[in-house]
Amino acid sequence: KLNIGVDTIQHGVEGLVYLLTESSKLMASIPFLDFQDSIHVLGFSDELNKSLLQLYLDNRKEIRSILGELAPRLPSYHSLEWRLDVQLATRSLRQQIKTAVTMKLHLNQNEDQTAQVLQTDPATLLHLIQQLEQALGEMKMNHCRRIVRNMK
Amino acid sequence: ILDDPDLKDIDPAVLKHCHAAAATCILEAGKQKADISAISTCLEDCKLDKERIEQFCTEYQKNKDALEILLGSIGRSPLHITDVSWRLEYQIKNNQLHKTYQPSYLVTLNVENSDSGSHPDVSFSCTMEQLQDLVGKLKDAAKSLERATQM
Numbered sequence: 001k002l003n004i005g006v007d008t009i010q011h012g013v014e015g016l017v018y019l020l021t022e023s024s025k026l027m028a029s030i031p032f033l034d035f036q037d038s039i040h041v042l043g044f045s046d047e048l049n050k051s052l053l054q055l056y057l058d059n060r061k062e063i064r065s066i067l068g069e070l071a072p073r074l075p076s077y078h079s080l081e082w083r084l085d086v087q088l089a090t091r092s093l094r095q096q097i098k099t100a101v102t103m104k105l106h107l108n109q110n111e112d113q114t115a116q117v118l119q120t121d122p123a124t125l126l127h128l129i130q131q132l133e134q135a136l137g138e139m140k141m142n143h144c145r146r147i148v149r150n151m152k
Numbered sequence: 153i154l155d156d157p158d159l160k161d162i163d164p165a166v167l168k169h170c171h172a173a174a175a176t177c178i179l180e181a182g183k184q185k186a187d188i189s190a191i192s193t194c195l196e197d198c199k200l201d202k203e204r205i206e207q208f209c210t211e212y213q214k215n216k217d218a219l220e221i222l223l224g225s226i227g228r229s230p231l232h233i234t235d236v237s238w239r240l241e242y243q244i245k246n247n248q249l250h251k252t253y254q255p256s257y258l259v260t261l262n263v264e265n266s267d268s269g270s271h272p273d274v275s276f277s278c279t280m281e282q283l284q285d286l287v288g289k290l291k292d293a294a295k296s297l298e299r300a301t302q303m
Contacts, residue, residue, distance in 0.1 A: 026250050064249060071246040074258065077278035080286055082293045084300060093223040095185045099300075101293050102230060107276050116274060118263065120233040122297050128236050129294060132287045135238040135257060139280055144255070147242060151253060 016055075023056050024063035075109040085119075101125050178212065182219040188212075231271055235262040257283050 023035055035056055039049050080103055087098040105116045120128070138144055159167060181191050188209050195205045239258040245251060261274040278286065 025248065067248045068252070070248045071252075074275060074277045077259075077276050077282045077286060080289045082289060084293070084296055090224075090227045092226040093183055093185075093220065096224060098224070099297065100229075101297070103293075105274065105276075117230045118233050118261065118274070119230040122294075124233055124235075125290060125294055125297070128233070129287060129290050131236050132238065132259070132283065132290070135240060135259075136280065136283055136287065138240050139255065144240070144242075148253075148255065151242070151244065 019052070020056060020059060020063060021067065024060050025067060073110070075107040075114065078106040078108050078113060080105055178219070179223075181212065182216070182223050185220070231263040231265060231274075233261050234264050236260065237262070255280065259283070259286075 019039070023038070035053055036049060039052055044052070082101055082103045085100045085102050087096055087100065089096055099122055100119050101122070102117065102119045105118060107114050107116070177194075180186075186194075191209055191212065192205050195208060200208075237260045241256055241258065243252045243254045243256065256277050256279055258275065258277050263271050263273055265271045
């Protein structure tokens with residue numbers, strides 16, 4: 001329909017994609033001016049520059065969230081199921097009362113969900129809770145707050 | 153036992169039989185959590201004299217707890233969590249995206265296999281909200297445990 005060669009269109013599309021992803025990645029802190037200055041160098045018409053700017057502003061957030069998915073990642077937490085078990089007997093020993101908490105930890109890794117079955121005893125459970133609560137508390141400490149505030 | 157100087161005069165085959173018999177007896181007693189009177193009665197039926205029965209029972213009594221712990225630890229179970237470590241980090245940028253500014257936690261659960269083969273620890277990352285969810289669920293489990301023990 002446009003009567004231009006396939007190659008030209010491909011290059012055009014690739015160029016646009018590069019422009020948008022690089023801009024979104026760097027997220028120029030003063031979006032309007034920086035973006036405009038950068039594309040001005042390319043020597044397009046003012047109208048084209050305006051459309052490009054609009055395109056960038058409209059899609060910036062979505063592009064950033066997609067790029068965010070590409071970063072190296074460890075499996076991330078999805079959810080946890082738990083249940084209480086009491087072991088009453090085994091082949092080797094009768095008449096036991098052994099309490100345990102059995103858990104299923106659901107993790108996400110690159111769009112796959114894995115589930116791992118784990119177990120722990122009551123004492124370790126309380127220890128885990130104490131340690132992780134301490135971890136949560138760290139975010140509220142002054143040190144972390146200062147860093148978060150100053151690095152924006 | 154085969155190297156013990158006190159026992160060198162006895163035929164090794166007989167020695168082995170005795171050892172096996174004693175071991176079986178002790179393990180069965182341990183498994184069933186038998187009390188002293190039950191063991192004595194059993195040994196009387198086997199025509200052992202009083203002195204020997206008393207010696208056996210005393211030794212058994214001394215080691216009973218250790219035996220129970222040993223027997224209790226045999227068996228399969230899911231990976232057992234022994235400890236947890238965590239790390240709080242604040243991401244500034246990565247090669248796909250600059251200025252990310254995101255705090256995240258890295259949690260590692262140290263696990264142990266009942267077969268004492270080592271197993272890699274379970275690690276995962278999570279946001280503050282996700283960690284709060286996890287801790288909330290663990291606290292629910294702990295509360296249920298408390299309620300169950302009070303019943």
